[in-house]
Amino acid sequence: MTATATSSAATAQQHLSSTSLVRRLGTTGRGMDLCIPRSSPPGLGSAAEMSEEDRLWPGRVRRTGREQLRTWGLDILCEPVELCLSELVTNAMRYGRGPVVGVRLYRTASFLFIEVTDGSPERPVLGVAGSDEESGRGLALVDAIAESWGVSEDGTCTWCRLSVPEEQP
Template identity: 80%
Template sequence: MNATATSGAAPARQRLSSTSPVLRFGTTDPGMELCIPRSTRPDLGVEGEMSEEDKLWPGRVRRIGREQLRRWKLDDLGEPAELCLSELVTNALRYGQGPVVGVRLYRTASHLVIEVADGSPDRAVLGVAGCDEENGRGLALVDAVAESWGVTEDGTCTWCRLSAPEEQR
């Protein structure tokens, strides 16, 4: 997964983990899981191109995520969670290698965790996008709103963690 960020962005708070955050952060909440079938065949297309069907998925995932947050009474995390979901899912669909993209949301006592698995061993990295570039700012946005984010050791899952407001813990 390739990703870049704007120049002058704050230093990344990326944390690399050898296991899924669900094991690191500990939770008994099964959360919400989605399996998105990719219509773009990465082995046949140009890296970074998405089919018209795949372009619809980030918006769908935002809406599904927002509804799950309502159920958990975490409405205050709606905007940052939607942004993180959208950026991570877009990157996975654009640069991932597997036939499906897996999305998981779950909550701990104090956080919302978002995981997106794309089947690619290529790690997502925070880079630098030029002023005239239309793409390449997704991870910079995730870095700006998430408390922490990272990539599993095998590179197949990018995750982020958002702090729940005190009154919703």
């Protein structure tokens, strides 16, 4: 990373922290973009090492996503979207490398998309957790709920897609 990129990220982090806990970068009838400043060191891999503030973000993002779905009249998707948002944001906070986590929720006529950007080029892997393990099921849940999911070519963004139900007469 260049010195300019590092200082830009630090400036963005400072600006976001000083103006609000979460900054809504843009909202339209078709989508919502959130930028969440991290307070834990990047790439911890363990919930026990995450700051209390970072542990609160998945719940906050779930509530914000629920509000957006209600605005769109898609209350029926609240539970699956909240679960996907929670799992993807938790993974980004635990394993991400960037100073911020980006969350994008948008829709088309047929699909609802969730994108979570964490700044880490390491691609998440769909694992199999043992029955006694307390973690490791996040992507398996996303895989079971979403119509499809994947990772950007550079590894920094994990996304999933859910079908939007057809409008009832």
